[in-house]
Amino acid sequence: MTKPSEVIFFENLRRGDVALVGGKNSSLGEMVQELDALGISVPPGFATTSAAFRRFIEENGLNAFIAGQMDKLASGKITLHEAGQSIRAAIGSGDWPEETAAEIVAAYRDLSNRAGKTDLSVAVRSSATAEDLPDASFAGQQETFLNVVGEDALLKACRDCYASLFTDRAISYRNAKGFDHMDVALSVGVQQMVRSDIGGSGVMFSIDTESGFDKVVLIDAAWGLGENVVQGAVTPDEFQVYKPFLEDRKLRPIIERKLGAKEKKMIYAGASDAGPVKNVPTSKAERESFVLSDDEVLELARQAAIIERHYGLPMDMEWAKDGETGKLYIVQARPETVQSRAQSAALRSFKIGEHGSTLVTGLSVGEQIATGTVCLIEDVSDIDRFVDGAVLVTSTTDPDWVPVMKRASAIVTDHGGRTSHAAIVSRELGVPAIVGCGNATHVLHDQQDVTICCAEGDEGFVYSGIADYEVEDLDFDHVPETRTKVMLNLANPSTASRWWRLPSDGVGLARMEFVISNTIRIHPEALIHFDKVTDEDVREEIERLTAGYPDKSEYFIDKLARGLSRIAAICYPNPMILRLSDFKTNEYADLIGGRAFEPDEENPMIGWRGASRYYDDAYRDGFALECRAIHRLREEMGFRNVKVMVPFCRTPDEADRVLAVMAEEGLSRGADGLEFYVMCEVPSNVILADEFAKRFDGFSIGSNDLTQLTLGIDRDSDRLSALFNERDPAVVWMIEKAIERAQAAGRKIGLCGQAPSNYPEFARVLVAAGIDSISVTPDSFLKVKDHVAAAESG
Structure with missing residues (x-):
């Protein structure tokens, strides 16, 4: 009977061969066999089998020794460090069975010949038979050796991989997970090196690793070989891509691009260096540049989506970019083991x-x-x-x-x-x-x-x-169904994804100014008219923030579009109603470079704000940047669920002027389903609701400003705070009248103020008046939903 081979090339392995070659190598074989035709490139290679490992241990008489050391550790006779050190030393001094060594060398020569090399540079990676399971991640427990060249170096690296099955951390992890040390074997993967030492590499997840949001791909990237990213030795670039739009190649749904410090990179070592690889500091140009172009980010994200679809679960992948050819490779793929098991309810x-x-x-x-x-x-x-x-x-x-x-x-x-x-x-x-x-x-x-x-x-x-x-x-198991839509008020893109599991009907209010003040931070006019900024400190700060953007206006458009896209993504295809910037002049002045472009106003609360700015020559070009960001968000990135809302629009004539400016910037009502809303926060919006309804697709009641202007109270006044009450009969009358007139005109109307969040019982008043939607802060969503359901049931 012929003895089974102890070395198998990846193309002859499948996903189910975990017991034979471990999780890492069986997954590589699966991708080579099943996904190559779909554009997934895996560097060629081979794996030693678990039988080769057991034969090595047996022929060197190590089974009894290892079991004995584990028994001594369990009984407290020796320490973890002593047990691991003694076992690793015994494996390291072992001899290769002649047939096993011959098979490994023959496979290495074959791999080298395929690549047209004499002694091919390879990566030698450990793949345990209890690794990359859906409920336990053994990743990183055993060793990896990079840029291994030559037959003797390969055999040594393979033996060192065997020894790493008994590092202190690996022993400790198996103890914690309840795996018997003698039941776990180790396969070694030998894979052609990708020249990422002169390119880049990183890690990729097909799920948001923080919130579990399953519609994004997260990509980390750094210069050089990938060990620095995995080990956390550098701060990488970070990208997020929205998966549902990846199949439409006209769209570019990169919703986050964050430049990392990338402090150093791992490269091939020279002949005089101690090992096969070494770390060197990155150049200033490398630290200030993204490792991946947008096209490469999208290509990797598409590969992640293909791999996830094939495996049927969220995946954790490692990738590498060859610096000679520019080609992108997947070098590992395993199940994601944290968010995919998180309780969704x-x-x-x-x-x-x-x-x-x-x-x-x-x-x-x-x-x-x-x-x-x-x-x-x-x-x-x-x-x-x-x-x-x-x-x-x-x-x-x-x-x-x-x-x-x-x-x-x-x-x-x-x-x-x-x-x-x-x-x-x-x-x-x-x-x-x-x-x-x-x-x-x-x-x-x-x-x-x-x-x-x-x-x-x-x-x-x-x-x-x-x-x-x-x-x-928060428990999502018993959320009642309601006729009235309950939506979310959101402003911060970085916290939006944590609320993706809320069964909301969309985002009823997304505040643009949060992205401007916290992410962009620079007044748009200071970017457009940088030559008019005379303060040297301010100029230096603007130059620092806009590094990498030759056109400073593009900095504003890019940052705003991506920031807003992260909010649009969590509710797609439900609507996101985006309120245009609603800073007051003193708040605009506080932006970097803003003081040179803003007037001093005695009462900015009812001064030059909202709609009155957008068509004014003093801000018209700044507003154009907002429009271009929205156009990019909808047309280039694909988020056509975004609707635009005009705040503080005092008169129908003002509405016409704002709509005309937006049309000039490519935002026309009805084009590609674009809808325009108007904030109902000025009494004139209620009084002339019929006229505003001719110009807008819907209304959104801003209860704070409507209360302020109905009662004549500055909402920022501490002295009058006791009188400020959204539930005052006069305010309620205004709200009820606005709802009545909007519905008579066939327009949708919602409320996005704080009242339902602060006083969930206020939802009863709104439901009784027949409101279409209520937008609340996420932490009050479930309470308001209950109140709405109770109100609807009578």
């Missing part, structure tokens, strides 16, 4: 209260809040001094840190992105983390009380002291 909502000063910031991971005392550890050799329940602060983590990470209340690192080791493990453990802070180990110190807040969007904050915060469990 419930959501915990964290809200920060009073807190101390901001100490450091970084990328938030986990959408939670935690408090504790800092335990600063800069080297893994010192982890024994970690205190249970402390906040772990360090430069970066790798699998050796897992034993203390699981005992931490939170984790803070200097380096890394959302797909770094620290981020991935913290998600799996359910521990909040802030990664890529840059200076956490310099600013924070041992025994310092801090609050770790990951509940305020993409940016995480380390606050001084122990802050107050609230936690609420």
Whole structure:
């Protein structure tokens, strides 16, 4: 009987061969066989089998030795470090069975011949037979060796992979997951190196790793070989792509582009260097440039969607770009193991209260809040001094840190992105983390009380002291159906995705000015007329923020379109009603460069704001940038669920002038389904509702401003705050009359003010009046939904 081969090329493997070649290698074989025709490129290679591993262990007489060491560890006779070190040493000194070594060398020569090389440079990766399972991620537990060249170097790297099955972290992880050490075998994948050392590489998820939003692809990218991204040794570029639009190649649905620091890159080492690879600092040009073009981002995202569709579940992938050919390769694909298993029916909502000063910031991971005392550890050799329940602060983590990470209340690192080791493990453990802070180990110190807040969007904050915060469990299992649409008020793109599971009818109010003030930060006129900005400090700040944008106006358009797209994405295909910028003059002046372009007003609350700005020569070109961002959002990115709402429109004549300006900028009512709404917040909007209804497709009642102008109260006045009441009979009359007149004219009407959020019982008044929709803050959505259902049932 012929002995089964102990080496198998990828093209002869399938997804079901986990027991034979482990999760990583079986998945590579699946993609080579099934997805090559669909455009998924996997570097060629082969795998040693689990039988080869067991034969190596058996012929070197190691079975009894390993079992004995594990028994001693379990009984406390030796430490984890002693057990791992002794087993690794025994494997490292073992001899290859002659037939096994011959098969590996023959396959390597065959792979080299296919590539037209004598001694091909290969990556040698471990693939355990209990790896990449849907409920356990063993990724990173064993070793990878890059730029391995020559037969002797390959055999040594394969043996070192075997030994890495018994690193301290791997032993610890199997113990935690309940795997028997003797039941797990190791396959070695030998794969042609992609020249990403002179290109780039990274990690990709077919799901949002923070919120579990399943309609985006998340891509991290850095220069050089990919180990730095996986290990969190660099802060990568980050991209998010909206999956449902990827099949339409006319659209470019990249909803986020964030430039990372990319502090260093891993490249091939020279002959005089100690190992086959080394890290070198990136150049200033590399740090200031994106690793991927938009076309490459979209190509990778399409590959992620194909892979996810084939496997039928969210996927975690690694990719590499060949610097010689520019070709993109998928070098690993495994099931995503955190968000794909998260309970979809419930959501915990964290809200920060009073807190101390901001100490450091970084990328938030986990959408939670935690408090504790800092335990600063800069080297893994010192982890024994970690205190249970402390906040772990360090430069970066790798699998050796897992034993203390699981005992931490939170984790803070200097380096890394959302797909770094620290981020991935913290998600799996359910521990909040802030990664890529840059200076956490310099600013924070041992025994310092801090609050770790990951509940305020993409940016995480380390606050001084122990802050107050609230936690609420939201249950989606028993949300009533209602005739009245209940929608969301949203402003912050970075927190929008956390609410995607809410069964809302769309976004009834998206506030453009939040993106302008928090992401863009620069007055649009200062970008258009940069030559008129004379303050040197302001000029320097504008130059810094717009780096990479030769046309400063494009900075405004690009940032605004992408920021708004992240809100549109979570509700698509339901509508997102986008309110045009509604800053007051003092708020516009506070934008960078704004003071040179804004007048001083005695009462900006009822001054030059809203519609009156859009057609005025002093702001007309600034408004044009808003229009161009909306046009890009709808036409180039594909979010035609976006409707446009004009705020503070005092007269029908003013409405005509605004609509004419928007038409000049390519936004015409009815074109490609575009609808225009008007805020109903000035008494004239109610009095002349019939005239406004001729110009707009719907109304949205702004209860704050309508209350202010109906009662004659400055809503910012502390002295009059007791009189400010959206439920005042005069205000209710105005609301009821607006609803009556809008419906008589055949127009939709909703309310997007704070009243239903602050006073959910106010929803009863609105339902009784026959309102079409109510827009509320996400944290009050479920309560308002219950009140609406109760009102509708009588």
